[in-house]
Amino acid sequence: MKGLAIRNQRAFAxxxxxxxxxxxxxVTALQYxxxxxxxxxxxxxxxxxxxxxxxxxxxxxxxxxxxxxxxQALRQWDLKxxxxxxxxxxxxxxxxxxxxxxxxxxxxxxxxxxxSPEFTWTGALVNAAVLIALCLAVFVYGLGLPLPVWxxxxx
Numbered sequence: 767m768k769g770l771a772i773r774n775q776r777a778f779a780x781x782x783x784x785x786x787x788x789x790x791x792x793v794t795a796l797q798y799x800x801x802x803x804x805x806x807x808x809x810x811x812x813x814x815x816x817x818x819x820x821x822x823x824x825x826x827x828x829x830x831x832x833x834x835x836x837x838q839a840l841r842q843w844d845l846k847x848x849x850x851x852x853x854x855x856x857x858x859x860x861x862x863x864x865x866x867x868x869x870x871x872x873x874x875x876x877x878x879x880x881x882s883p884e885f886t887w888t889g890a891l892v893n894a895a896v897l898i899a900l901c902l903a904v905f906v907y908g909l910g911l912p913l914p915v916w917x918x919x920x921x
Contacts (some may be wrong), residue, residue: 770831775840777830784823792816850881866916867906871898 772778791812801807829835854877861870872894879890905911 772831773833773835774830774838776838777826777835779840781823781826781828781830784819784826788816788820788823791819844881847881851878854878854881863914864918866914866918866920867901868898868915869917871901 795809795812795816798809798812799807800809800813803810854874857877858870858874861873865873875894875897876890879885879893902915906913906915
C-alpha cells in the first residue's frame, strides 16, 4: 500500500489553516456556556461555527491528497502585499473615530489596493465609492450600527 502524497500543497495548506483556526475558536469558546439548541448560550454559535470550519478544512485536506488532485506547489508568500493589507486594516482601526466610517474606509480601500499588482488610481477610486456606499447602506442604515459616519470635526 502506497502512503498518502500531498498532490495539491496549496489546498493542503489552506485546509490545515482552516483546522488551526477551528481548533483555536473552539477552545476559546469553551470558556462560555453553550446552552441548548432551544436556549443558546454565548458559546453555542462559536462552537458550531468552529465545527463547520473544521469540516471544511478536512474536506479541503482530503481533496488535496486524492490521487486525482491537481498537482500545485505552495507559492512563496507575497510579503509586500501582506504588509499593505495589514497596514490598511490597522489604519482603519486607528482612523475610524477621528475620520468616521467614510474616511476610514476610504483610507482602507486606497492603501489595501496597493497590494495588487494591477493597481490603478481610477480602479481604486471607483472601488472606494462603491464599497463605501455599500458599507453605509448595510451597516449604518440597514443594521443601524452606531458608527460615526463623518469625521469628528464635522460633528
